[in-house]
Amino acid sequence: MSEEARATASAGYAIGRLEQALERALTSDDLAVRRRAAARVDAWRNVLDGMASGRLTVGSRTPVANTPAWVTLEVAHGGFATGRYLAEAPLREDELARVPENAPGETDRERLNLWFFGDEGLAELGRALRSGNYRIDVPEESALLVVAWLLEREQYAAALDLTSELRPLMHRLRFTPTFSPSSTPSGAVVRLQPVAEVRSTLRQATVRPPIAAMLETLRVWNPLYDRLVALWCDTVDDELPELTADGAVVGGWPCRVWPDDWVERRSQWLDEFHAAAEVHGRRPPKSNFARLQAALERCPSDSSALSGREVGWIRRALANTIQAHGAPGSEARAALRATQNAVAARPTYATLAHVLSCRLDRFPDDGGLPTLDAIDGEVTTDEVPAAAGAVIPAHLLAKAARALEAPIGELVDRGVISSGEVLAQVLPQITSQLLAANIEDPSLAAAYAQTYAAFRRRRSLLLLNLEHQVRFDELPWIAAVAPYRDRRVQATRAAAQSLRETTVLALTAFPQTILPNPLVRELGALASQADLKLPLVEEVAADIFMGTFTEKWRAAAAVASRVLSGTLYAQYYALPAAWPAREQRRYKRWGKATADDFAEMCAQRALEAHSGGGGHVAKNGTVLEQSQILTTHNLAVLIDALQLTDRLREVAPDLSDRAFTWAVQRQTQPRATWITELQGIKNTAYAWRQAIFYLSFCDQSAQSDVLTRLGERSAVLGPRFAPAVAGLRHVAAGDRFNAEGRTARGGRRLLGWSAGPHWLARSVP
Template structure:
């Protein structure tokens, strides 16, 4: 067989992202938004420059020329490497202080790295290991810690081999940690963000312009306005002006009488107005008209025309009609209520109070409880806000730093999706993996390195390549002989995987497991010695036309687990897959499941609708791969023995997933992209619901389907009808329709989708 051509990514996507970032950087109102956009502009320029020069090969697991796969790269949206190393940073002040003047090396970073390989540097690293007084933010920062650990245990050959591998990049990369206490959560608790990040967010809170204008009116202009109205009312010779039903003004006229103290009161009011106007935005309408007249009327009406006096009279009638006369009960009650509103502390004020309370906790740490920052505002914090309760929505923001079990953070809404769950799960996985190491100092460094590694952003990969694995880091590979498979750790990993799977399915029943979470589940499964074929979601624009053997194995598990169920009937699952003694196909040096890919392509013809580009066509094939494998649901339920649990919760999970799908299709369509995304996610939720429903008994299933039928609108009626008819024993024909007129709901379509609502009458929605 001829050698496969190696594919690389197109620069078109990067160019589009650069254009978006440029527009944002030039037009955004918020300065911080413009700053972030400008940083993205620089990143995308680096991407395009690197691709043009050949320095970057986007799509490879080693996209930067002459750079090992283990180096942590800056990765822009979509998996595009920019060429920058995240561990390549200038020396900080504390690092410069350590650097001897006569240290060898071409750069300051190289000189410092080499100093740490000397006696004094190794002693400091060893002390940090024993005390835990260090923090690892990028995986490379633990490399020389491992060298020091190996040398202390006289593992000289392993230490020398590791140094040899690191040496070519010592002039650029930081291989040492930050020497400050780490506040990594321990045990079964996690946190979403450290205190410093939450505090920074709270301190960025500002009063919205509309709220600021309202408060300005209530606190500054209303009192001045009432006194201004009173000044003019005191010049009326009869009953105060008022409006009739037809809008005419009746009553006395202003500028007819002049109280003895009127001139003094006028002068005092104007002084206060001018002082306020220097700080606050000048009000308009009646206020401006009465104020302008007052400026031109020193002591009598000689400076005002009859027309102007008439306007003053109408302005007085308007305000008296709306709010009552000066000194009246109606006006006093209104102003008392408005004063109460104005006296309330703003969101920004309370956010600042809460951020100051966070100052008591380490920047890189978390909160043991929210009670420590809850409670009424004290006079010492903000005298004007003393006694105000801390709003629940602000405490919810602070809860992002709360250290608590995953289940509690899900209940609080801190963990709001599978993607967020994937961000916090490494905090537990790292400790489980490190528990296989007997030496506590090495175990702690191992755990921090793993957590830092999981913060790496994934690369865009083509040609069936896989992301860099943790054990490919040279310093992690060097300590592999010092890790044992401990039975208690294996059991703990299995239990953690089981509990986290239950949380993910229970909290987000409508959503497929995101790739970062799948990878973390894979790490736990490996530690638990559970062979589960967990598969990732493949992007339609980079699909290479085939799958590795893992997908075929997952499909085999799904066919076995779901044989004879509603899911198998609805999606026409093969009853079984032939056993292969050995892989029959290879592409790019990897065993592939071309027969599985062929089945996916054949099944995808149902979604062919006379159009669609290559992305949509790829999407229809990939959706069939998800259907055949259940995108990990069957593998997890089977491998973790969750069938009994699922039978108990399946009615609720299916009901919630169906409800989500129905609600998603009622949301307005803003762009054709949001329409396609909405259809895809609706179909995914629909598929998850049918999977759960397959574990319900017939009576419960009838109840769930009856509720679905009663709530569905006309747009989803064909999909509901198709599901009901399959549940009653019918089958879909090749085009995805039943004899009774029902339709199978798929998320992708090569051509216009039958669920699509055109954004405009002249736009046809196609693709997926």
């Protein structure tokens, strides 16, 4: 196949995101939200300006003109590069202090980078390497550490080659680390966030407006109101006013008697009211409070300033409040206020969050928490006297637990790691150590590990034309130390063990979701370190699908057909019995070998989901779903390569049960729009597929039990979902779906994508 024209991304997505950010920046009531939205506005403007000028080619692995692939870019949502380099930042004060006067270079950054090539700079880099007192936040920040390491070992040619690659960007990029002790977790523990991030989040906690208004009423206005009511009640000449059953007012009249101290009490009350109003604003104009207060303002010492209508309003206002809450000094009113005062005295969420954030001050900003016991416990008098004795609630401790350093399994159990995406965030902390274990020199190994962890924080680019994300070993300074990495048996075994444990954890903790791309990439890194060549495949976005697949998809499908032969999954999804050996002739597109027979099979199978209509994205989605079905989206490959079949049989009934339950619950959730409904159907079908995969490793008795429970749970969805359950039951009993995905008895195969109306949808776009 001849080389084809290279596709580029459309600006339409970026324009839509810019519009959303602008609306949020202009309309949100939350200042922090407006600021974040304003930053997104700037980012999307940079994207659009770059695309319009030709500086940005979104869809390429080198989207910024005249920029090597290894440079870490700022990437907006959806994989759009903004054109900004993350390692490009003004010099900090400590950096400026290092730059000598009249140093060569066009910029301060270049002058500083060149200073590190002198004796003094190289000595500082060497000390940092040996002591470990540095932190790498962006991969580029370890580049000159590697140069210094090479020079110390008299590897002058390698150091010169590396310097030549870095030199064109020395005027812009920071190639040195932050010289401060690193608090990177070691061993088998990880953390989701450093202390500084968790503390910042806690300190942003505020009292929600409705709660703040309630507390203001309880703490400020209720005491003032009770004294205001008492003032007017003291002017009543008989029994206090009351309301009859039909709403009439009976009892005495206000403004008939005037106690000797009334004028003084009135003046004092008004002073306190005006002071409170200055801080908190005034009460609603038509409230009983506002009417009694306004009358008090106009009534200095007798009723001459008030009309008869106004006195009548005072009488009714008194009757209303006495009817609702009791008379001043009564047991009913006292009991009500006691309850309300107890509520008002409780510390707010924001107060307790601030206490917790202050307790985090005892720990390094870039470190973690060894245990939650160090920040748990009742609030002390020294912290907040008014909240002394209050207990830190569990949901706040859960936020702080994001900085807890613990084994991955414990963080999953605590709910800190709540999805495969979050698991992928923390896994590089383990992977980096396993990869670095192949380096004999401990100082280089430490720098290597920190660089890997920083590299994994890079956001993925939107890529077209079958291009792949930048790989870690494409960083010039990592490539420069490749000769110093040995394949150690111990490190290989440790990687294999970690891969096995992580896979089991991901499948058992989140059985309803497919493995997300970041996790697939990390599992791939572990597999490579374990010397396992696994055809792990990524989820491809339907709007950028190029119509074909590379050969690893076909290899993964071949494994799935072999592993699942004769199982419920193979019968339900009509997997091919086997894949023939590859022809010697290989097809290529954009320089990549492609599996055209696999792509053709996916396209043919996708016709089942074509119900008439649907745009190119929906049609792409139907094809991509078939690729996931044929490959089981990595499940079969991992189970087979890691020899997890026996382990999976032990937990398969529970995993399938949980995945089915999640799928049913997903369909009970309300849908705001037809788009969210279609998204819900897609996620339901993905969970359904996962459940069937696990169910295929159950014996017939367990399968029957799971299907019985599925039928009971899905009954709440009524006849709309019944064909999906029936179709699965029919296939389990030996029936088959026809070309339209139906059984002879009315069951239907559940797929997530549809080109045209989906039979499970309740609304039509």
